[in-house]
Amino acid sequence: MADTFPEAPDSMHPGNDVRIVPYTPAYREAFFRLNQAWIERYFEMEPRDYQVLGNPQETILDPGGHILVALAGGQPVGVCALLASARPGYDFELAKMGVDPASQGRGIGRALARAILEVARNSGARKIFLESSTRLPAALSLYRKLGFREIAGGPSPYKRSDIRMGLSL
Numbered sequence: 001m002a003d004t005f006p007e008a009p010d011s012m013h014p015g016n017d018v019r020i021v022p023y024t025p026a027y028r029e030a031f032f033r034l035n036q037a038w039i040e041r042y043f044e045m046e047p048r049d050y051q052v053l054g055n056p057q058e059t060i061l062d063p064g065g066h067i068l069v070a071l072a073g074g075q076p077v078g079v080c081a082l083l084a085s086a087r088p089g090y091d092f093e094l095a096k097m098g099v100d101p102a103s104q105g106r107g108i109g110r111a112l113a114r115a116i117l118e119v120a121r122n123s124g125a126r127k128i129f130l131e132s133s134t135r136l137p138a139a140l141s142l143y144r145k146l147g148f149r150e151i152a153g154g155p156s157p158y159k160r161s162d163i164r165m166g167l168s169l
Helices: 025-042 047-054 056-061 108-122 137-145
Strands: 018-022 066-072 075-084 092-099 127-132 163-168
Touching: 018 108, 025 047, 025 056, 025 066, 025 075, 025 092, 047 056, 047 092, 056 066, 056 075, 066 108, 075 108, 092 108, 108 137, 127 137, 137 163
Parallel strands: 092 127
Antiparallel strands: 018 066, 066 075, 075 092, 127 163
């Protein structure tokens, strides 16, 4: 995997300093904070959130997942993760994607999602799934534009999750 993903979001002008980089422990607090912000804006933090966000090395990276961080002006403004999937037939779960509210609407979420899907392809993945909520229409619109389609439900560790989507790479 390359050290950076130079593709800037489509809607940003070339002068903006947005880079997507792999997670390092220096971004641990930002990973937690950026996800906590969107979760608490629409829902409430659940036990699984604290477990994953508080221990990204053990819960995401060590089992074979990946995390990317969007930097603007050198500061973390967005994050996105791929978790090794326990769901039969899927290689990864796209999860824990959040963009700082002050940076939303600039294409950073789209750039993060595209970059994380490229990481999945480079890792040999064939199918990705995600869980979301119908209370997040902007997120669902992005996922559909990326090619995700609704799939059958199943158990979720999150009360807020009421829609599942899958993507063949």
